[in-house]
Amino acid sequence: MNENATKDTGARPGASPGKYLTFGLGDEVYGLEILKVQEIIGLMRVTRVPGLPDVIRGVLNLRGKVIPVIDLRRKFSMEARVDTERTCIVVVRVLREGQGVTVGLIVDDVREVLAITENQLEGVPKFTSGAETAFLLGMAKLSPRVVMLLDVDQILSSTELWSLPSTLGQPRG
Amino acid sequence: MKEKLDRLSEAFVLAEVGDPEGLKDLLLRLDDLLQDVPPGSMRDAASALGRLLEDLILGKASDPARSWQAVEKEIAALQEWAAAGAGAGQAPLSSRVQTAPGDSERAGAPPSASAAVPLFPAEFDAELLGGFILEAREHLDAADVQLLALESDPANLEALHTVFRAFHTIKGAASCLDLGAMQALAHETENLLDLARRGSIPMADRAIDLVFASVDAMKCLTADVETYMKTSAVPPPDPALEALIVRIRETVASNPNGKIAPASPAPSLRGAEEPPLPSEADSASSVHVFSKPEEDRISVKESIRVDANRLDRLVDLIGELVIAESMVSQSGELRVLAAGGVLSKSVSQLGKITRELQEMGMSLRMVPVRPLFQKMARLARDLSRKLTKPIEFVTSGEEIEIDKAIVNCMADALVHIIRNALDHGIEESADARLRAGKSGSGRIELRALHREGSIVIEVQDDGRGLDPEAILKKGIEKGIVRRGESLSEQEIFKLIFLPGFSTAKVVTELSGRGVGLDVVKTSVEALRGRIEVQSERGLGTTFRLRLPLTLAIIDGMVIRAGHERYVVPTLSITRLVRPDPGQRCTIMDRDEMLSLQDELVPLFRLGRLLDITEAGEPTVAGVAVVVEDAGRRAAVMADEVLGQQQIVIKSLGMNLEGVRGISGGVILPDGQVGLILDVNGLLASRTEPVVLAAGSGAGSGT
Numbered sequence: 001m002n003e004n005a006t007k008d009t010g011a012r013p014g015a016s017p018g019k020y021l022t023f024g025l026g027d028e029v030y031g032l033e034i035l036k037v038q039e040i041i042g043l044m045r046v047t048r049v050p051g052l053p054d055v056i057r058g059v060l061n062l063r064g065k066v067i068p069v070i071d072l073r074r075k076f077s078m079e080a081r082v083d084t085e086r087t088c089i090v091v092v093r094v095l096r097e098g099q100g101v102t103v104g105l106i107v108d109d110v111r112e113v114l115a116i117t118e119n120q121l122e123g124v125p126k127f128t129s130g131a132e133t134a135f136l137l138g139m140a141k142l143s144p145r146v147v148m149l150l151d152v153d154q155i156l157s158s159t160e161l162w163s164l165p166s167t168l169g170q171p172r173g
Numbered sequence: 174m175k176e177k178l179d180r181l182s183e184a185f186v187l188a189e190v191g192d193p194e195g196l197k198d199l200l201l202r203l204d205d206l207l208q209d210v211p212p213g214s215m216r217d218a219a220s221a222l223g224r225l226l227e228d229l230i231l232g233k234a235s236d237p238a239r240s241w242q243a244v245e246k247e248i249a250a251l252q253e254w255a256a257a258g259a260g261a262g263q264a265p266l267s268s269r270v271q272t273a274p275g276d277s278e279r280a281g282a283p284p285s286a287s288a289a290v291p292l293f294p295a296e297f298d299a300e301l302l303g304g305f306i307l308e309a310r311e312h313l314d315a316a317d318v319q320l321l322a323l324e325s326d327p328a329n330l331e332a333l334h335t336v337f338r339a340f341h342t343i344k345g346a347a348s349c350l351d352l353g354a355m356q357a358l359a360h361e362t363e364n365l366l367d368l369a370r371r372g373s374i375p376m377a378d379r380a381i382d383l384v385f386a387s388v389d390a391m392k393c394l395t396a397d398v399e400t401y402m403k404t405s406a407v408p409p410p411d412p413a414l415e416a417l418i419v420r421i422r423e424t425v426a427s428n429p430n431g432k433i434a435p436a437s438p439a440p441s442l443r444g445a446e447e448p449p450l451p452s453e454a455d456s457a458s459s460v461h462v463f464s465k466p467e468e469d470r471i472s473v474k475e476s477i478r479v480d481a482n483r484l485d486r487l488v489d490l491i492g493e494l495v496i497a498e499s500m501v502s503q504s505g506e507l508r509v510l511a512a513g514g515v516l517s518k519s520v521s522q523l524g525k526i527t528r529e530l531q532e533m534g535m536s537l538r539m540v541p542v543r544p545l546f547q548k549m550a551r552l553a554r555d556l557s558r559k560l561t562k563p564i565e566f567v568t569s570g571e572e573i574e575i576d577k578a579i580v581n582c583m584a585d586a587l588v589h590i591i592r593n594a595l596d597h598g599i600e601e602s603a604d605a606r607l608r609a610g611k612s613g614s615g616r617i618e619l620r621a622l623h624r625e626g627s628i629v630i631e632v633q634d635d636g637r638g639l640d641p642e643a644i645l646k647k648g649i650e651k652g653i654v655r656r657g658e659s660l661s662e663q664e665i666f667k668l669i670f671l672p673g674f675s676t677a678k679v680v681t682e683l684s685g686r687g688v689g690l691d692v693v694k695t696s697v698e699a700l701r702g703r704i705e706v707q708s709e710r711g712l713g714t715t716f717r718l719r720l721p722l723t724l725a726i727i728d729g730m731v732i733r734a735g736h737e738r739y740v741v742p743t744l745s746i747t748r749l750v751r752p753d754p755g756q757r758c759t760i761m762d763r764d765e766m767l768s769l770q771d772e773l774v775p776l777f778r779l780g781r782l783l784d785i786t787e788a789g790e791p792t793v794a795g796v797a798v799v800v801e802d803a804g805r806r807a808a809v810m811a812d813e814v815l816g817q818q819q820i821v822i823k824s825l826g827m828n829l830e831g832v833r834g835i836s837g838g839v840i841l842p843d844g845q846v847g848l849i850l851d852v853n854g855l856l857a858s859r860t861e862p863v864v865l866a867a868g869s870g871a872g873s874g875t
Contacts, residue, residue: 064486
């Protein structure tokens with residue numbers, strides 16, 4: 001993601017200091033680089049597209065542009081939860097093959113924007129339980145809690161939004 | 174000419190190296206002078222001088238000071254030559270220019286030695302070259318149009334000037350960019366046109382054919398340059414090009430006025446010369462009549478190029494504005510607030526603006542069919558010459574606008590049809606036509622018109638017409654039609670669109686090529702259009718292409734299955750039925766069939782097919798939508814049919830390769846996203862056994 005990231009924070013070059021948007025999934029708090037966040041919208045009705053993996057909840061109309069929406073709980077193999085009033089969609093915009101792509105991420109609730117400094121950053125610990133640490137850039141210790149900083153590009157590229165396995169793949173017009 | 178030469182030397186005195194303005198002025202004067210210098214070595218010398226100046230302006234000269242000296246010498250030589258009598262035709266200094274110190278590598282061969290001139294510069298500025306290509310194309314297209322106008326009216330000086338200017342501009346730009354071949358050809362053509370401009374030769378017959386050929390050759394060269402720019406691949410030199418240059422030169426030389434520069438200024442000559450006689454126009458075999466020729470000259474509209482993505486985004490946003498506006502104006506809260514007040518006026522004003530904006534948005538992608546029609550006029554002209562069938566080619570409705578994407582795809586289909594009309598439709602000889610009580614020259618009309626929300630493009634010829642009996646006979650021979658089957662005339666005509674049905678020999682008893690009308694039909698249908706043919710024996714044939722205004726919008730039937738709404742393109746729906754339980758039958762408890770009056774079609778349940786768990790199983794209440802594509806039929810069970818509407822097609826923002834049965838998304842009037850059913854894909858899944866097995870077992874799961 002950011003190649004100039006500080007190397008002393010852990011195994012992978014990852015999180016860099018800066019502003020992060022934090023949101024919650026259950027009791028856990030996650031952070032997204034603010035520069036990748038385009039906007040936050042309330043949960044609106046999402047049209048399910050049959051035949052796509054469960055991780056992709058469907059598509060929605062963002063002011064005339066149809067964008068795919070990823071259910072982050074599903075993505076992280078967390079227990080599904082009924083949507084609440086606080087459930088919302090964080091719209092992120094990333095570059096992919098030179099083109100900007102826009103994707104929505106469904107999260108339980110949005111918290112705040114945090115400025116994270118160099119000395120708050122930590123590397124990603126290695127777990128054996130199979131938690132999806134590949135999606136993490138790093139951790140930020142903010143007493144009394146820890147914020148997990150997400151690697152949006154990694155999340156999107158592993159979601160097969162653009163390169164579905166072509167077992168059924170008969171391209172058609 | 175003396176006067177111009179004087180002005181040239183004046184400009185030379187004023188100009189100096191490193192002063193682009195002064196140099197440019199000098200170049201302009203030289204250009205001006207060049208008009209009067211007859212072709213020959215002196216003219217080549219003057220052209221070489223022009224190149225020297227261009228190098229100086231562009232800062233390409235290796236040694237500006239020495240180049241400047243060369244310029245000075247050359248101008249002196251020109252003055253000497255002029256003083257000695259322009260007719261002498263000597264070029265005292267042209268050889269010296271070639272070897273001018275420091276410039277030998279740049280001056281290269283004189284433009285007259287076209288074969289030896291390198292076609293492409295060794296190095297180039299891609300941006301400049303790209304701009305040149307665009308500009309050259311525009312000029313050549315304009316030249317094409319004006320040549321056609323000129324052909325039907327040789328006295329049209331305005332058209333002649335436009336053609337001349339086109340070649341002149343291209344020549345100038347080509348020489349700046351070191352495009353030797355283009356420069357040489359443009360140069361020769363310009364000489365020819367110049368003679369015509371002076372009235373020395375009539376712009377008809379051979380001369381105009383040469384200019385047409387030159388336009389074509391220039392187009393080829395432009396394409397070569399583009400290829401070169403992109404791939405650095407140098408196409409082999411075309412011997413035809415050289416031949417063309419030689420032919421043009423011969424034509425110019427054969428004219429007595431071509432060798433000696435007219436001493437008097439051109440305008441008086443032009444006035445003195447008799448306008449070309451109308452009989453010369455008649456000798457041209459094809460006449461193109463624009464519906465409004467005057468309009469062509471006036472309608473020089475300014476346009477800018479815009480990134481297509483931005484345009485799409487703008488149209489998207491306008492669509493959203495329309496939705497938001499209707500939500501506001503129709504909300505109950507507003508009605509309470511706005512009872513009779515200013516607010517209600519403002520809202521209605523907002524509504525009007527929104528509507529206008531929406532229309533504007535839709536029109537952004539639209540272009541007039543005029544350029545397409547002009548290309549066809551040119552094609553018809555060339556064909557009529559080749560086949561020696563004189564025709565009158567009439568176009569109308571050129572101002573009608575259609576989606577740019579459609580125009581691009583339409584060209585091939587129209588070429589097919591027009592070629593067909595000329596080759597097989599129009600009678601072989603004028604005699605045959607006269608015997609049939611028609612005028613000697615054939616008439617082909619190309620029309621565009623609006624009809625019922627779509628665009629209709631018609632190609633009508635007044636030739637022989639189709640012969641239903643011959644077509645039917647051929648159909649029986651080919652095994653397409655059963656013997657004894659009775660077909661209406663319209664049904665018989667439809668046969669010619671079938672693949673493998675060679676119309677040529679049957680319909681016209683001509684040994685022409687079998688033109689693939691099936692290809693035409695396929696390409697028209699790919700644009701969601703339809704093609705039909707009407708014909709009357711002996712009176713002519715009309716091909717009618719009905720096309721949507723735009724590719725971005727489809728007519729769709731909105732249906733509901735479970736909680737989701739889907740859109741079925743109306744074009745692929747054949748009927749809606751509310752099936753009785755008795756009409757359905759299942760195969761192995763999985764796949765269902767629906768029996769319609771005359772046939773058994775596979776029945777899809779959207780709920781099961783698309784793996785929508787929440788969808789109920791509408792057994793009685795549902796509606797079966799019978800769809801058809803490429804002759805295959807199927808029925809899709811929907812819970813409810815919600816209505817029909819025009820729908821803007823949207824990409825879903827992700828790859829749908831693995832998704833069966835969905836081809837895209839739409840934004841429904843309430844702002845929700847609906848999905849477009851991919852009828853073709855659905856049908857294919859049932860006709861291919863492998864996919865059927867996979868599909869019926871696992872739903873649509875990936």
